[in-house]
Amino acid sequence: MTPITLPVHPLTASAFAPFGDVIEANPASMRLINGGTTERYHALARAEAAGEDARVIINIFRGAPRRFPYAVDMMERHPLGSQSFSPLSGRPFLVVVAEDEGGRPGIPRVFYARGDQGVNYRRNVWHHPLMTLGETADFLVVDREGPDNNLEEFFFDLPYIIAEPSP
Numbered sequence: 001m002t003p004i005t006l007p008v009h010p011l012t013a014s015a016f017a018p019f020g021d022v023i024e025a026n027p028a029s030m031r032l033i034n035g036g037t038t039e040r041y042h043a044l045a046r047a048e049a050a051g052e053d054a055r056v057i058i059n060i061f062r063g064a065p066r067r068f069p070y071a072v073d074m075m076e077r078h079p080l081g082s083q084s085f086s087p088l089s090g091r092p093f094l095v096v097v098a099e100d101e102g103g104r105p106g107i108p109r110v111f112y113a114r115g116d117q118g119v120n121y122r123r124n125v126w127h128h129p130l131m132t133l134g135e136t137a138d139f140l141v142v143d144r145e146g147p148d149n150n151l152e153e154f155f156f157d158l159p160y161i162i163a164e165p166s167p
């Protein structure tokens, strides 16, 4: 069997809608606050933290760059909470998600996120761990902490290939 090479798509809110939200300065969400000195891009996504004693936490992930061609050999999901990634270093990154097919991920979809775009994976959405591009970069990550296991991983029998990280 020959591994499938995955196309890379530009990240848009509509294309990403089945998986979560795009965190970007969308004019439709903007309201002026602080006496007109600040543009508030309101409620771009919602953090979910399910289960007793669960809480939403805010983290920084310092991701080392991935090398290409890259083999997507696994996906993961967080059954009890959402997880968002927003660039702090203004660097682009890859977002790899998949629909659930009977408890396992389907064919992954790859999105190129610009350095001014973030994503919020909805609770229990299959995704690949952070994929930083080009150089080490920081990301603000909002996700869930609490009791009970919040990580499910799936390993593909045959990896999918991302040849190059650009659309």
Ligand SMILES: NC(=O)N[C@@H](O)C(=O)O
Pocket (backbone or CB within 6 Å): 083, 127, 128, 129, 130
């Ligand atoms: N392990 C961890 O916190 N990170 C992953 O969930 C990820 O999506 O990068």
Ligand code: NI
Pocket (backbone or CB within 6 Å): 076, 078, 083, 127, 128, 129
């Ligand atoms: Ni994750």
